[in-house]
Amino acid sequence: MPVKWLCYWQPSGGTTVSSQVLVDLIKSIESMNGVRSGRWQVTASQHRPIRRDQAVQVECARELLGVAFSEAPNKYYFVLRPDHMVVEADSTIQSIMENLQVYRNHLTVVFEGFQYQLGDFHVKAGRAVIAHSENLRGIVLEVEYLPVSSLGKTHQLMQEFVDIWQEVAAQSMTGRIVHLEPNFGDYSLSDQYSWQHTALQYISLMVHFLSQRTN
């Protein structure tokens, strides 16, 4: 599977992220001759355990994070951060978990936007919003390099692409593109990129956005 880098837009001090930022970033992609190739969506959820008796503690994970990708509709992924675990399952796992009624959905973040093709690169630009609200939590950028699956072998190339994109964006915007890189090794994920890596990236980004204060 091609390597993906997940980034977000960090506005410069004193400014907040807005939908205009996304519009400007899309213009920057198009100025690099990016060709729009469709829409994309990632749905990330935070679940909390259900206790029958609220007064009694339960020995279980306090937070269960899950993510689904429009590009991989038959799969679902879970991340347990304290246990450094990424779990891959069929999408029917969601129905199983609903039937078990042990964890309840607390919050969902939807990442969505447009994707573009630039030669051997696929680029996604979109926003992250709390589901069922227009509460914008961040601007997300994904860079995918199609020919190679090795994280190590693509690192320099991906960094160069992001640096070029940063220069183009800086012509009309203040702020910077920040690469979010989870420690894949901590989660026993190898150098060969996979959807489990992507799941960890988007969960990490959701956690980051939720930790940021909003106006």
Place this chain on the structure above:
Amino acid sequence: MECVVQGIIETQHVEALQVLLQGLCGGRQEKLKIHEICLKSGTNLGVEASEVHLLCSLSQTDPVWTVRHVGGPMRGAGAEQLPAHVRSVLESSISSNALRFFYALGYKMDYELVRIGYVFQFQRVVPITVTATMLCKVPKLHAIDEAIPVTPGIQLVELTAPASTENYSEAVGAISSFAEHLAPLIHLSKPGVPTGVVPTASTAAASLVSRGAMKVS
């Protein structure tokens, strides 16, 4: 959803069952070896106590993990009249860290066992799966290579077929009808309804095996 009937057969008659199944449906027979772990939710976890099964198929080169949740049988006067159980079943393939995952969610192992035997799959109105397996208990935690039969000399036979709320009558009819073909060797009924072995199974088995041998030679 699925429909299911089950029964028991003496191990010495399983070869005859295989001959009969090959003759009836010509389906492919595959070996089956599954490590099954039953997990129950911990104290106070969830709306109510729940149970889930992890199945690790050991028949392939690389183990394949599945998580399975079985609901109770369909209830009501209509369901009581059916010759098979109809129950909700959900399955998902899952990565090999499934056990560690469910432990982290607060589940605890209730028991584990190993099922060893055969599976036939074929189409008769609906897809039908027949399994004949020896149930083996695991003497020490996860020591599947040391598993020993719970009832030596007896195997469990199950017929299952997928179903939906729209077609479960058809599915029940299909497996009930097929079960009748197996009557010389085995009585199949709803899970939980004791049937015992067929008294004349030895005679039927001998006939089947000799006919099977004649076909081969």
